[in-house]
Amino acid sequence: MANRITTAILVAELRAALERKDGYIMGARGQNPRTGYLDLSVTKCKSSWQPDGWYYEQYTKAPYTAKQHAKALYWRAHCTRVWDCNGMAEGIYELHTGECIDSKARYNYQQWCGPKGAGMIPPLYRVPGAAVFWGDRASDIHHVAYLDAPVDPDKPSGDWYLIEARGVLYGVVRTRLYERKPDFWGWMTKYFDYEDDLEILTPDEPCTLRNGSEGDDVKELQTNLIRLGYDCGRWGADGDFGDATEIAVKRFQTQHDLEPDGIVGPKTRAALEQALAALDSAEAARYVEITGGSCYVRDRPGKLDGKPVGEIRGVAHEGAKLPFAGVIDEDSGWLKVTYKDAPGWVSDKYGRLVEA
Numbered sequence: 239m240a241n242r243i244t245t246a247i248l249v250a251e252l253r254a255a256l257e258r259k260d261g262y263i264m265g266a267r268g269q270n271p272r273t274g275y276l277d278l279s280v281t282k283c284k285s286s287w288q289p290d291g292w293y294y295e296q297y298t299k300a301p302y303t304a305k306q307h308a309k310a311l312y313w314r315a316h317c318t319r320v321w322d323c324n325g326m327a328e329g330i331y332e333l334h335t336g337e338c339i340d341s342k343a344r345y346n347y348q349q350w351c352g353p354k355g356a357g358m359i360p361p362l363y364r365v366p367g368a369a370v371f372w373g374d375r376a377s378d379i380h381h382v383a384y385l386d387a388p389v390d391p392d393k394p395s396g397d398w399y400l401i402e403a404r405g406v407l408y409g410v411v412r413t414r415l416y417e418r419k420p421d422f423w424g425w426m427t428k429y430f431d432y433e434d435d436l437e438i439l440t441p442d443e444p445c446t447l448r449n450g451s452e453g454d455d456v457k458e459l460q461t462n463l464i465r466l467g468y469d470c471g472r473w474g475a476d477g478d479f480g481d482a483t484e485i486a487v488k489r490f491q492t493q494h495d496l497e498p499d500g501i502v503g504p505k506t507r508a509a510l511e512q513a514l515a516a517l518d519s520a521e522a523a524r525y526v527e528i529t530g531g532s533c534y535v536r537d538r539p540g541k542l543d544g545k546p547v548g549e550i551r552g553v554a555h556e557g558a559k560l561p562f563a564g565v566i567d568e569d570s571g572w573l574k575v576t577y578k579d580a581p582g583w584v585s586d587k588y589g590r591l592v593e594a
Contacts, residue, residue, distance in 0.1 A: 242298040243334045245367030251330040252384055254314065255321065257525060260410040261313025261402045263293050263320040264579075267340075268329030271314040276333060278318070289314065297406065301551045303576075306406050312578060313409065321403040321410060323382045327369070336532050339429070342579060344379035347371050350517060351424025356461040358422035359476070360454045361395035361416070364388070367430060368421035370400065373581075377518050378563045379422060380580045389414065440571040447502040451479040459483070459502060459510075461491060466513055525559040526573045526589040532556055533588035537581070538574035551582045 270278050272276065274287030286292045289311060297307040313320050321329060324343040332338050347354060353363060359370055360372060366385055371539045373379030384404030388394045396417040425432050447459055460475035463486045471482025484500040491498040494509045506560030554560060560575035560582075567574070571586040
């Protein structure tokens with residue numbers, strides 16, 4: 239098991255970054271923006287951290303704008319440290335252990351988190367240092383932020399302040415949970431110690447879900463069933479365990495050699511987790527290879543009157559392999575990919591789905 243640091247250390251460092259008004263550079267994990275070193279006493283500069291080096295030159299290329307490039311150079315001139323979203327957790331961990339993780343937000347959720355789930359973080363898990371994520375699905379997560387403190391100290395089950403490295407135009411900022419509406423949540427127990435918080439969690443086993451249950455746990459269940467191809471009815475993942483969800487659970491149980499009672503207990507939960515892990519693995523092992531020459535990556539699929547409807551996010555060159563995001567648009571046949579840690583779409587005229 240990796241060495242862990244306390245969430246108290248994590249939150250203290252997050253607050254310090256906010257207080258200093260630290261900046262944002264894609265790929266950064268707390269470096270001095272003028273030298274590229276975590277150690278602020280070092281004065282020599284890595285070539286990649288020169289104004290014309292990779293960390294700043296990336297903002298001169300599509301889909302970035304001149305305003306974003308100028309802001310990146312502003313952070314270089316004025317900040318003590320710079321981060322990207324997952325780099326905040328990585329860099330703080332490295333500062334206190336000397337161990338470099340070098341990961342991405344989607345792997346944080348998939349590989350670091352113990353308790354985790356889809357939708358709004360349940361009130362029971364809202365503690366300082368908990369992580370919340372944004373993405374269409376677990377394999378397509380592109381951003382992470384961290385819980386700081388409840389907006390109303392007397393209502394820890396309500397809204398919370400977040401600290402996040404939000405983007406090059408924002409830097410490290412304080413936002414609010416209910417305004418930002420994350421898609422996933424988790425406790426990063428692989429690298430951070432939530433031991434004091436674990437003592438407040440009861441019961442030890444997740445609650446049993448059945449027809450009539452309501453809440454975030456039901457919504458997470460429905461989201462996972464839909465991901466696995468089971469129909470939860472016209473309202474989808476609405477947090478209400480009704481007849482359609484019960485039928486979906488029974489179908490899942492039947493296909494996984496479980497008693498089809500429509501009740502989600504420990505055995506059904508374990509089977510769901512195994513099925514989701516297999517799905518994540520399958521999606522992660524597939525790529526869209528660009529075979530028809532260089533092409534645009536767009537933010538939406540398809541065409542209207544013969545012209546693409548999506549905005550250009552960048553260019554993928556022939557031979558490139560972009561991670562497949564698990565969706566093929568039914569109308570156009572376009573392929574959803576992960577491009578620069580965010581969702582994008584490639585025409586099936588230019589890309590083909592291949593195994594890794």
